[in-house]
Amino acid sequence: MNLSVLEEALILILTRDTAFANELDIFRAVCRWIKKNQDELEPDAKTNILSAIRYQLMDDKELSEVNQSELVCSDAIILDIIKSRSEFVPNELDYRGRLEPNVNLAPRKFFKSGGGTMSMLDHPSNINYIEMKLICNVDSCALLFGDHKDSRLKEVPIKEGSATSVNVLLKYIYSGRVDLSTLESKVIVELLILSNVYRFSNLQFSLSEYLLSKIDEHNASSLFVVGLCYQIKELEIESLNFIDIHSLDVLQSEDSFSLTPEALLLILNRDMVYANDLDIFRAVCHWIKKKKDEIDAEAKTKILSAVRYQLMDDEELSEVRRSELVSLDSSILDVIKLSIESLPQEFKDQGRLEPNVNFAGDTPKEHFQIDGGTMIMLDHPSKINYIEMELSDKQAKYGSLINISNQRFNVILF
Structure with a gap:
């Protein structure tokens, strides 16, 4: 048989997603094939074949063996290909998985977990669909069998969470349980977003309650943005109430950089947000500098204009005018001038709102x-x-x- 036909067939096999084996073992087999046929191969054949291997699926130890191999170490083209492949970001990885049509996964290796059953596959597989006969929790019925748009799709792209949070959600679908004590805060927030997007109302309520019980200055901004963006009203309101009382700590935390310009404006415009206005200005300037590549000039002006300069004294205003963000911006300088010249009745004072407080006994006044x-x-x-x-x-x-x-x-x- 013509060797060029064999070469084409080999490349066709290597490029199939369903050709599953350890990638280093594939590389070794390909090298043996090339050495055996090297006298008959066309000049570009070796490069074409070696380029079809998915080096991005190898770990550092495996890549080290590849780089030291006889066929690769002296070939600059292949070395460049390996380097570029190994630097791929995760969403560019081309995974392989075995395709087994109409397979019943139930007899495979499985174990009980949290009231549910988990099947363990002994190799990666491309699963086109899952057919289940099960008694599932109410939330799962809404997603799998209800009127949710994704219940009619063969493939559902999930953009709102990481692999970890999606895996936790899948366990919840089977068991109706989630062990939050073992999860990082970021994963719990992602799980809340997924529960909102896919209408897991019971899970969303429980997660909101849990996160609000753990709210502090290091996560209040993230929770407020999630509540605002996904219209989770209780989370939005309670996060804002916490920010009102701890506004400066929240605005000075690293988590404040998760705030969108719209969310930051909502906070600054609230009368209940109480802190020294110069400290608020400093925190806002820090936020703008950190997000300078993500916001435009109009957003910057709106945010700086929301600071209440009329509540500052002359020394504080002097620092504001000399600051890097204000000194060269005539529009902000005009805003400050107008604010200072406002009549007393036009002042928008800020004060803390504490409902039903007994000043005589409940608080240390x-x-x-x-x-x-x-x-x-x-x-x-x-x-x-x-x-x-x-x-x-x-x-x-x-x-x-x-x-x-x-x-x-x-x-x-x-």
């Missing part, structure tokens, strides 16, 4: 006795909708005096 009365001094500006006092002596006369300023809020009872 400062109490002072003055002329037979009691003064309660709050340690931060707060929005007080009403004051309710419980009087011990109904026959006595009582009064109150409320002293309010930007720096202090005093309630004096007498």
